[in-house]
Amino acid sequence: MELTGAQILLESLGREGVDVLFGFPGGAVIDIYHQFPNYPNLKHVLVRHEQGAIHMADGYARATGKVGVCLVTSGPGATNAVTGIATAYMDSIPVVIITGQVPTPLIGNDAFQEVDIVGITRPCTKHNYLVKDVTKLARTIKEAFYLAQSGRPGPVLIDLPKDIQQQRAAFSYPKKVSMRGYNPHYEPNVKQVRKVAELICKAKNPVLYAGGGVISSSASKELTKLAQAHNIPVTATLMGLGCFPGDDPRWLGMLGMHGTFAANHAISSADLLLAVGARFDDRVTGKLSAFASKATIVHIDIDPTSIQKNVSVDVPVVADCRLFLEALNKELAEVVKSGAPCAPKDAWFEQITAWKKKHPLTYKPAAKDGPIKPQAVVEAIHKLTKGDCIIATEVGQNQMWAAQFFNYTKPRTLLTSGGLGTMGYGFPAAIGAQAAFPEKLVIDVAGDGSIQMCIQELATAVAYNLPVKIVILNNGYLGMVRQWQELFYDRNYCNTCLDVAPDFVKLAEAYGADGFRVKKAEDMEATLKAAFASPKPCIVDVLVDPEENVYPMVPAGKSITEMILV
Amino acid sequence: MRHILSILVENEPGVLSRVSGLFSGRGFNIETLNVAPTLEDGVSIMTITTVGDEQIIEQIIKQLRKLVTVIKVVDLTEVKNVEREMMLLKVSAEDGKRAEILRIVDVFRCKVVDVGFDELTIEITGTQDKLSALINLMQRFGIKEIARTGAVAMRRSMQ
Structure with a gap:
């Protein structure tokens, strides 16, 4: 059976089990779009900007563990997706990106919309392809999907010229x-498994330091088993949140620049550090020579x-x-059975409890009739949802508060741009997750700065009835940069004040979504509840304390125990 | 320390820029680079010489192995190896200088491959040290141009 390149692409996506893809048409991909009506099982979500498409594919991938797919045209369509590709690359997210390309005879001629x-x-990208021979297209797609989700996952791009599609x-x-x-x-x-098991038995002050790799390899159960069976405290990176139940007494909280006092001190006092699927990023380690x-x-x-x-x-x-953790758990079970002595950890947990008591994660409560504290908004979301929702975040203060004040207990419930720190990521990622789980509550914790970077996707959310809830922690600033300016740049708030902002409630309504505003603390829970109950996408614009800071904070380049506390 | 890396790659468009981009993007140095086809269809061999401490070299080798189009990476510095580089060198050779230049060519066991009225082109093969020595000696006559292949190397049969 002979098919066109465009048909081969869509057939192949079907074979890979793709049920939804996110895209935006253009001259170099019309042939593919022309075929969509013949593939009704392949749902296409039409976005409003290609950055939205790639973040949606990424959010879909993070929430499901499957490969996310994104389809854009040549030239500007492709370059608009680059930020999202780099976002997925930094966080090892399996995404396949199909870009249209000008016809092969025109490649290299500076043709219209060529890049x-x-x-x-x-x-x-983990790898990328330019397809110049239609007979190799199916194999290329198979390779792309295999590469994207095997080993260390990552984005793979296929550039598909228009004549090859035909x-x-x-x-x-x-x-x-x-x-x-x-x-x-x-x-x-x-041998290594045995060696690690021996180290665990000997260690008096062990710490598990878990990263995004625990989530992408579906190792949460094994990690939890290891920690609980051998009484090892656990900390996680931003990317690792949710891989260990946040309500377990062994949970130390996140570590690093905005990590907890207990987590950072535990790392610094540990005699054994088990780093699992983490990469010792500078935001985690602070001053390297002092780390662990x-x-x-x-x-x-x-x-x-x-x-x-x-x-x-x-x-x-x-x-x-x-x-590895499976093998380690088996090995340790044998060790326990054989009755070999293991170092007691009572003193270690006493110390950890003392750290937790001395400086818990906290914030100064709002003054009477004073502005709402952003941390309280995140806590309210946790209380109202009982943690049963998917949280996406933008980047900056909103991201850190969403990481600190929400108790994640399950993997794949926090979607956040950890490595690249892409503002504008959260909302489209939430739409991608909502497309995968239409029945789940998906909430984007946003800032008034970040949300404006991909706000156009409100049209997409409304068009496909993907009822994502955006909660804006509106402080009128690019808050994290303002915080750095306050602490390290003489309070020189240069270009971080967003005093001219749209009316987010009216904006939501203009797009056909629901808009809510919260000015007083006593209205917060009721308004959030109403928004969460709405069948529509919603913006909840919460006016929060403009100069609230994220604490604890480790200044850049300092040891992680040199923390600025509340 | 200087390392010689022998890298088998898929011979396809873009593979050179994947490898060189890896070096430039991560701030590693390429001293010399040589690429040519092997006996196997579709496979090329790259020889790269680079300088760095052990940790950097380890990272370079791992990053190279991570590239999908890289088939095999060997650090030839870790084994006994034979290393050669070829150079073409064009030197001023007016009457009166020529005899001296030819004597040096003789001593170095290299050869003259092109002759002009007032210049000679010399082909030399050897280690980088040998090539440098010839450049040093020829400098006083006036070197007009050089072209070098970069090192190529192989593991010695007797280790």
């Missing part, structure tokens, strides 16, 4: 692909380049986090 997107995205070829979809240059290593080494300086460091990661990159570790382990 070398393969060249542009080479450093921010040419015909026999279609057969490969069942398996293998690439001689790509063989991710999953299986743990038995007393600890034997075990680093488990699927990606060999993550290991020994920032921190010199004692036991490097290249393996899939879930498989």
Whole structure:
């Protein structure tokens, strides 16, 4: 059976189990769009800006664990997606991006809407392709999906010229692909498992430091089992939140620049640090020489380049986090059965409890009739939803408060741009998650700055009836930059004041969504409740304390125990 | 320390920029780079010499291995190896200088591959040290142009 390139693409997406993709048409992809009516099982969500499409595909991927798919046209369509591609790359999110390209005879001629997107995205994709032969298209798509979700996941881009979309070829979809240059290593080494088990038994002050890799390898259960069975306190990076129940007494909270006092001190006093699927990012470690300086460091990661990159570790382990933890749990169970003695940890937990008591995560409560505290808004969301929702965040103060004051208990419930820190990410990501889970409550915790970066997607949310709730912590500032200016730049609030802002309530209504405003603390819960109950997308514009800061805070370049506290 | 990396790659468009982009994007240095096809269809070999401490070299090798179009990476510095580079060198050779230049060519066991009225082009193969020595000696006659291949290297049979 001969099919056109466009048909081969859509057939192949079907074989990969894709049920929804996010895109925006243009001259170089009309042939693909022309075929959509023939593929009714493939739902296409028409966005209003290509950045929205890629973030939606990313949010879909984070919430489901499946590959997100995004389709854009050549030139500006492709470049508009680049920020979102880099966002997915930094956070290792499996996304496949299809970009249209000018016809092959025109490539390199500066044709209309031509850009070398393969060249542009080479450093921010796991791999990318320019398809020049329609007979290789099906195999390329298979490879792209395989690469995106295997090993350390990441975005893969396929650039598809218009004439290739039109040419015909026999279609057969490969069942398996293998690439001689790509063989991710999953299986743990038995000797290393034994070694780590011995270290755990000996350790008096162990800490588990979990990252996004625990979530992407579905290792949460094994990690929780390890921590609970052997009584090991757990901290997580922003990307790791949700991989360990936040209501467990072993939970220390997030670590790093805005981490908890207990987590940062536990890291600094630990004699054994088990880093699982984390990459020792500068926002986590602060001053490198002081990070976990007393600890034997075990680093488990699927990606060999993550290991020994920032921190010199004692036991490097290249393996899939879930498989390694499974093997480790089995090994430790044997050790316990054999009756081998393990170091007691009572003193360690006493110390941790003392840290937690001394400086819990907190904030100065609002003065009577004073402005609402943004942290209280996040707490109210947690209280009203009982934690049963998906939270997306924008970037900045809103992101940190959403990380600190919401008790995540399940993986894939926090969607946030951790590595790249992309403002404008949260709302489209929430739409992507809502498209995957129409029945779930999906909330974007936003700032008044970030939300304006992809606000146009309100039209998409309304058009497809994806009732995402945007809660704006509206402080009238680009808050995180303002906080840095206040603390480190002589309060020189240069270009961070957003005193001219749209009326977000009217804006929501103009798009056909519901708009709410909260000015007084006593109205907050009722208004949030009404918004959450609405069948429509909503904006809740909460006017919060303009100069509230995110604490604790470790100034850049300082050791993580040198914290500015409330 | 200087390292010689031998890298087998898929011979397809963009592979060179993937490799060179990896170096530039992460602030690693390329001293020399040589690419040519191998006996196997569709596979090329790249020889890169680079300088860095152990941690940087380890990171470079891992990052190279991570590229999908890279098939194999070997650090030849870790084994006994034979390393050669070729250079073409054009030197001023007016009457009166020529005999001296030819004597040096003889001593270095290199050869003259092109002759002009007042210049000679010399082909030399050897280690980088040998090439540098020739450049040093020729400088006083006036070097007009040089072209070097960059190092190529192989593991020695007897380790």
